[in-house]
Amino acid sequence: MITVNGISKSFLVAKRSSGLRHAVKSLFHREFTVVEALQDISFSIAPGEIVGYIGPNGAGKSTTIKIMSGILVPDRGTCTIHGYTPWLERVPYVKHIGVVFGQRTQLWWDVPVMDSFELLKDIYNIPQQDYNDNLELLIDTLDLGGIIQTPVRQLSLGQRMRCEIAASLLHNPSILFLDEPTIGLDAVSKIAVRRFIKMINKEKRVTVILTTHDMNDIEALADRILLIGKGTLLYDGSVQGLRSRFGTHRTITADYRENTNPITIPGASVLSWTPERAILSVDTDQILMSEALTQLSSQVELMDVAIDTQPIEDIIVQMYKEYQL
Numbered sequence: 001m002i003t004v005n006g007i008s009k010s011f012l013v014a015k016r017s018s019g020l021r022h023a024v025k026s027l028f029h030r031e032f033t034v035v036e037a038l039q040d041i042s043f044s045i046a047p048g049e050i051v052g053y054i055g056p057n058g059a060g061k062s063t064t065i066k067i068m069s070g071i072l073v074p075d076r077g078t079c080t081i082h083g084y085t086p087w088l089e090r091v092p093y094v095k096h097i098g099v100v101f102g103q104r105t106q107l108w109w110d111v112p113v114m115d116s117f118e119l120l121k122d123i124y125n126i127p128q129q130d131y132n133d134n135l136e137l138l139i140d141t142l143d144l145g146g147i148i149q150t151p152v153r154q155l156s157l158g159q160r161m162r163c164e165i166a167a168s169l170l171h172n173p174s175i176l177f178l179d180e181p182t183i184g185l186d187a188v189s190k191i192a193v194r195r196f197i198k199m200i201n202k203e204k205r206v207t208v209i210l211t212t213h214d215m216n217d218i219e220a221l222a223d224r225i226l227l228i229g230k231g232t233l234l235y236d237g238s239v240q241g242l243r244s245r246f247g248t249h250r251t252i253t254a255d256y257r258e259n260t261n262p263i264t265i266p267g268a269s270v271l272s273w274t275p276e277r278a279i280l281s282v283d284t285d286q287i288l289m290s291e292a293l294t295q296l297s298s299q300v301e302l303m304d305v306a307i308d309t310q311p312i313e314d315i316i317v318q319m320y321k322e323y324q325l
């Protein structure tokens with residue numbers, strides 16, 4: 001459904017120095033630097049997938065989404081989505097995609113949400129019956145009943161985001177691009193948005209490409225991760241694969257009968273210690289968990305043990321470090 005092949009994109013950015021002398025000079029002679037936003041990016045995405053597109057600030061995520069949604073033209077490479085080249089065949093293409101940029105709105109600020117929806121119906125030429133059916137479903141599942149007649153500027157961020165997502169789906173697209181859909185939302189709204197994304201993916205088979213800095217979004221939604229850093233693709237695989245490749249640490253929290261001897265286990269480091277409790281980080285590349293537990297129980301009289309896997313957030317930080325992003 002989506003094939004991106006060897007996409008590169010660079011931007012010319014004017015150099016600016018501070019001070020009046022430089023400001024005057026730049027009026028006559030502007031200097032530019034080239035920012036390589038994307039370099040030779042390739043991937044493909046099958047129908048019905050939810051793909052998390054992640055990377056640190058400035059990695060090139062939004063640039064990729066803009067190219068895939070037809071807003072930007074790449075310098076090199078090809079992109080075929082639903083049989084179209086997005087930037088060359090925008091008018092027929094956009095009927096198949098929905099786009100939500102978390103930081104921007106596609107709704108008209110001063111009019112009730114419903115009026116924006118009606119306008120989108122005309123822009124996309126949505127048949128009345130399809131529109132009615134879709135609207136009913138979206139109002140119901142995104143709980144828009146109480147806010148649909150409110151002007152957008154009076155909505156909270158969470159309410160607006162639910163309306164943005166509804167607006168992007170009114171024309172029944174088969175692909176949804178979400179750029180930071182949960183940014184700034186409270187915990188309850190985040191969960192509501194995630195649940196909805198999961199639902200439309202499952203029930204309507206909408207393919208979802210999601211950029212986010214929130215690793216809980218990734219854990220809750222993505223089957224697959226594309227990690228981009230400094231414009232190049234560094235990892236393409238499952239969340240599980242990411243865990244087994246980078247998440248080799250487990251945390252053991254051990255409660256035991258009072259013991260003043262220090263705990264030493266090769267392959268494990270002590271994160272904190274008291275005479276009754278120790279927290280250890282175990283590198284499973286160096287020692288099996290079973291072996292670490294055997295050694296622990298030979299050194300203290302265990303009362304309780306909890307084992308936690310490394311949070312995905314830590315794994316990502318580790319990856320960023322490893323790739324020097």
Ligand SMILES: Nc1ncnc2c1ncn2[C@@H]1O[C@H](COP(=O)(O)OP(=O)(O)OP(=O)(O)O)[C@@H](O)[C@H]1O
Nearest residue numbers: 011013035037055056057058059060061062063064
């Ligand atoms: N219109 C533009 N003009 C000049 N440079 C740009 C433009 N758009 C993006 N860039 C540069 O391209 C690089 C990639 O930017 P992009 O917005 O794609 O990153 P991102 O991964 O989405 O970052 P963030 O997580 O901060 O949103 C950055 O160095 C950015 O400054």
